[in-house]
Amino acid sequence: MSTKSKGLAVLQGKCPQCREGHLFTHGAYNLKNFMKTRTHCEVCNVRFEKEPRFFDGAMYISYAFSVGLFLVSAFIIYAFFHPVSENVYLIAIISEVFLLYPLMFRYARIFYLYIFGGLKYKSELERTENN
Structure with missing residues (x-):
């Protein structure tokens, strides 16, 4: 059972519901694939994108x-x-933007999902009871 804090889950880019599954498919500095976001959590199978183009709002962050x-x-x-x-x-x-863009992109999406995604933390026990 995971007992991760919300802050640690945000820093590591984990699922807001189980705090275990990864939000992104590749590492931040894999420049070819750093933007690829999973559609579902690989642990609890919750859908990340609530509607088409959901993450467009992350551009404001x-x-x-x-x-x-x-x-x-x-x-x-x-x-x-x-x-x-x-x-x-x-x-x-300009140098900072080139170096930090992958991280800013990812954390904007992570924050947006945690704030506007409507997903609340559920322990492993709560998730198994609901299934």
């Missing part, structure tokens, strides 16, 4: 991540390296 990353980067560069040219800001931010 991804946008918030990007804005936060830009602001933090700009603040750090300004606070510790000022004065620098605008090119330093551009190079830093």
Whole structure:
């Protein structure tokens, strides 16, 4: 029986209902397949996508991540390296986006599923009683 916390399940990209099954089929830096999301949990068989194009709403969370990353980067560069040219800001931010995009994409989907997916945690005992 899994006793994982919700926070740990989110960090590991696990199913919101059982907190055991993986949400994604491949690793974050498998650049060919990092976007592939499972349709169902391999442990509890719950469907992740409640409707067609369900995860389109995750782009707003991804946008918030990007804005936060830009602001933090700009603040750090300004606070510790000022004065620098605008090119330093551009190079830093573009480099960060390329390095962190797979993680931002995944966590935007994970957060969106946990917030708007309507799935509640069920222990293994609760899942077996319902079947």
